[in-house]
Amino acid sequence: MNGLEIRRTDRVVTVELNGDRRNALGRARYAGLVEAARSVGVGEILHLRARGPHFCAGQDLAEFAEDQARGASAEGLELGAAAILAVLRCRGVVLVEAQGAAVGGGALLVAAADVAVLSDDAWLALPELQLGLALGASVAERLLPAALVRRMMLLGERAPATQLAALGVASVVAAAELVPEAARALEAMVGLDSAVVAEARAAWGGGEREVAATRYEAEVASCLRRFGVQA
Helix, strand or coil: CCCEEEEEECCEEEEEECCHHHHCECHHHHHHHHHHHHHCCCCCEEEEEECCCCCECCECHHHHHHHHHCCCHHHHHHHHHHHHHHHHCCCCEEEEEECCEEECHHHHHHHCCCEEEEECCCEEECCHHHHCCCCCHHHHCCCCCHHHHHHHHHHCCCEEHHHHHHHCCCEEECHHHHHHHHHHHHHHHHCCCHHHHHHHHHHHHHCHHHHHHHHHHHHHHHHHHHCCCCC
């Protein structure tokens, strides 16, 4: 599929962004993410990774400008939201392996993971307010403290991998160890009883994955209303 590759091996569905355009998220990649996440069954693992120096530069700004110019901003927003929601509601465990920049939607993909493995050069940013979009905090707060998310969105601050390591919310390793560390995480999770894992994921945090998804849907609906669309 244009912009990414989807591979299925045993119980692992790997989605690899192909490195083009700093892995910015546009229509093709959003569609691929939706397809892959929805194909993952209970007992399987969705593994998101990327080629190149950066995991994901966020929204494809060229497509974003095109959508605005032709009055299709709502359509673009719905496509992006569908991808984030598909990952949040994935029936299997989600592992994200990331290096370099994880911006906007890229940061939300990291936050949507059950397990995040980052290289020590990785960093997250949430520039949605700069694009006129009041959304993303609901998902980012799965990974980061709410106060930090607010600073990132209002002040443009970044969350470096070292900060995530200090918070204990991600595994952070040297760049050369990123792939082996992700492989170790996959090996550990593949060996677990799938039914028990599914039960645990549904119960953790009072069903926090679905809570985050529902909050994100509300954020998207609010943005759509600004575009004159009733979600």
